[in-house]
Amino acid sequence: MALRLIAVLLGTAVLSTAADCPSSTLHVSEPPYENYFLSDCRTSSHVIVTSPGNDSEKQPRLLVVWPSGNTGIAAYFTPENGVDGSLGINLESSTTTGQVLESLDLDSGTVTDHPRVGVAGLVHFDSPAILTLPILADIRAIRDYSEGGGNLHPEIQNQVQEVAGPTEGSATIYRTWFDNKTTSWLDFAPSGSADAVRIIPGDKYTVRFGQGTYSFRATNNYPQLSQLSPQKVLSPASSSLIAQNADQTTALSFLSYTNKLVAGSWRFLTYFGRDSMISVLLMQSILSEDQDGAIEAAISAVLERVNKTDGTVCHEEWIADWASWTNLQTGIDSDAPGCDYHMIDTSYYLPILVQKYFLDTSIGKNRSSDFFNEKASFLQGNVGLSYQSLLETVAEGIMRTSAPFAGSQTVENLIHLKDGTSSGEWRDSSNGLGGGRIPYDVNTALVPAGLRAISALAKGGLFSDAHNDWKTLADEYAQVWEDKTLDFFKVNIPAAEARDLVNEYKSQSAFPGSAQTDKITGDVTFYGLALNGSVGTDQPIVKVMNTDDCFRLFLLDTTNQTQLSAFLQQNANNILAPFPVGLSSEASLLVSNPAYGGSQAYADNWSNSQYHGTVIWSWQLAMMAAGLQRQLDRCKNSTADTKPDFCDDSKLYNTVVAAYNHLWDLIDANRSQLSGEVWSWKYADGEMQAVPYNTYVDLESDVIQLWSLTFLAITRDQSYSQ
Incomplete structure (x- = not known):
């Protein structure tokens, strides 16, 4: 039987050293899902088996997905x-090779x-089984079925x-794509003494299997991507990570290709701009540079897909069969x-990332001229446009949309979600922002950071002379956005009222733990998720404490x-405070705490079964840890006249250090979760x-996720240990 691991998110990574076609494999167990990855010179494949056991809500399933074409078979x-x-x-493992999967090249x-x-x-089927539904389609279409209430x-x-298949007792299921030149195939044949595979007449999809073991082949003839091996995705200085963290570096390699980084598997196995840029910003210190490196692959993929108008x-590409x-x-x-x-939100990350690489690294500086003279070729409308012109178009859009608020600081001039949409930044589930139209993260951080980068890029000569004014104008805009946006989102609740709200929330949410209201010793302050929300009340601020700081x-x-x-004071307080007073829990830092919303709707909308509710996202932990360290490092690295005031306020400084260490303690206590997309919690003992997030909903989080x-x-910087 195939090796089974218990409740770990990253399992067994094996690197083959076959000279002709080196391969890597990875097993990730998250019951009821067993995940197997195989990559070599032929293809990259992710195979998932769902064996629900006594859970009648989940259906047994064999799923194979490929990043090439963002396609799969379910x-x-x-x-x-x-x-x-x-x-x-x-x-089951092969009795010949001992491996669970084998790559194929049938031509x-x-x-x-x-x-x-x-x-x-x-x-292997432990009792007779009927295949009732095969889906041979783009991953988007498979997601529409698995997450869209069975939508086909x-x-x-x-x-x-x-x-009927090519051998006796076998069967083949296939589909020709809309391009009329690509086909996906799924072949089954009995192994050993298993019954013949039998196609049942009268129903297009019904195939019978007996109790026993069957061989399967899942194939297609779509052009394959060129994967970056662990050695190629990492910088030479970081190559030791391959031996130290074989599972994570194998996962990183599976998501990294010469022309793009993909977001996660299995559900988001293609280009997502925000995901790739956040990932590179957080991992820049270990990723490969230069023409064939991971950083330039990510940046070029973003530039190729810019809307030139x-x-x-x-945000997300449509390719292959889904594009058709x-x-x-x-x-x-x-x-x-x-x-x-x-x-x-996605546009703002681009100038930030370009600055971090092409201005702030020696290899990036040397590559800048050649890189930005490259011509786009992916989108038909961008063919022949230089990367420099596409970058400039993005900067023009940021300058244009940020100018109104720089001139007049009103709510109307902040950045809003686009009309007709319910999401527009990383909390992109339908209720992630509680109906809010003006997100906190975009307005208070991404806009000013993007503007600072545009100023730096203009000073670095990456824009045409027509935009020389950006050298100073972008900085001027940024200063206004930095200084004048926070107050729009500020929530301050007197201590007595805060205690009442938390006690009320405990009842509304049926939270079985302590309300922890003794931890409220003063006013509770935080910055709400968004403005102009619709959940619960007509309050101008969505009063959900969050990690978007x-x-x-x-x-x-x-x-x-x-x-x-x-x-910094409110951020540290909220990290240190236990849920439901703050964001801290034994399962790690929650991305949302609705305890101060004051209505049942808040408790319902941000629960531990909601995608952006009282759950934990790995990459938010990473950015919070890196962000706190950045601020603390300012105390070390600044000159006397630029050192922030908080550095000399011993009480505040020590509180920030305590929050940093508490956060890392939570991260270290949950290391087995960190490489997955999102997880939840249960209250016990x-x-x-x-x-796992799927404990509460029939929705799989990705078991490997780029930004996770x-x-x-x-x-962890041990110099801040207390």
Whole structure:
């Protein structure tokens, strides 16, 4: 039987040293999901087996996904006896190689531009099973089914075919893509004494398997990506991480390619601009540089996908079969890629990242001229445009949209979500901002940080002479945004009222732990998630305590001393305070605390089953830790006339140091969770214990996530130990 690990998020990484085609494998266990990764010179594959055991809410499933084309195959099974929860499935190791998966090139030795490649393995059914639904489609379409209440796209699903396989007792399920040149195949055949695979007449998708083991092959003939090996994704100085953290570096490699970094697997196995840029900003110290390195791969991918009409940076790409399907919805028969541009936060990261690499590193400086003379080739509308012109277009958009607030500091002039959208920044679930239209992180951190970077890039000569005024104008704008935005989001609650609200929340949420109100010894202060919310009340501020302070800590060195000291004080207080008074829990730092909202709707909207509720996100922990260290390092690295005031306020300084160390204690206590996307908690034995997010909802968080691997680079500074 295949090796099973218990409740760990990153498991067994194995690196093969075969000279002709080196491979890497990784096993990640998060019951009821067993995840297997295989990468080599042929293809990169992620195979997931869902074996729900007695959980009748989850359906047994074999899922294979590929970053090439952002595509996959999902096969859903039911027990032949009709009793939900009675069918268990698992992958078995090969008796020949000892490995669970084997990569395939079925056109090996044949001259072809697009060989049929993929992955093979052995799947075991512990009782007779019926395959009732195969989905051979883009990952977006598979997500629409798994997360959209069983939503299937008939134009896609009606193309699925099944035939008898090439050997006796086998079966093949296949689908030709909308481009009429690419096909996905799923083949099954009995192994050992297992019954023949039987296609049941009268139903297009029904296939029967007996109790026993079956071989499977999942393949397609779409052009493959060129993966960056662990040795190539990391800088030479960081190569020791491969041996020290084989699982995380294997995961990082699986998400890194020569032309882009992808966000996570399995659900987001393609380009996401925000994810890749945040990841590089946090991991820049360990990533490979130069022409063939990970940093330039990420930046070039972002520039390739810029909307040239308004300078908006692409959030998510549409490629391959999903691009074809999307184009067909508008009457266009084309597989040309496209982009989603509805996010309002993503554009600001680009100038920040460009500055950090092309101005602040020696290799970046030497590469700047050649890199920005490169011509775009990915989006049809950008073909032939230089990277320099696309970067300038993004900067023009930022300068244009930030000018109104720089001139007049009103709510109307802040940055709003786009009309008709319910999300627009990282809290992008439908209720992540509680209906808020003006996000805290974008307005108080991303806009001024982006403006500071634009000024630096202008001074560094990366823009045309027509924008020489940006050298000073962008800094002037940034100063206004730094100094004048925080007060719009500030929430201050007198101590007595705060205690009442927390006690009320404990009842509203049925939180079984202590209200901890004895920890409230003064006014509670924090900055709300957004303005103009719709959840619970018509309050102008969405009164949810949150971790988005990390953006301002990590991206800015603010100079308004009174404001900086107050900001650090509230941030440290809220990190140190236990939930539901603050953000701290044994499961780590919660990204939201709705205890001060004052309504049942707040408790319902931000719960431990909500994607951006009282849950924990790894990368927010990393950015918070890095941000606190950045602010503390200012006390070491500043001159006497530029050192922040809080450095000489021993009480405040020690409180910030205490918050830094407390945060790291929480991170260290939850290391087994850190490489996943998001996790939740249950209350047991008098504490909040970490549990997988899927404990409460039928939604899988990604078991490897690009920005959750940033703890490879973000480490504790022991000089601040108390």
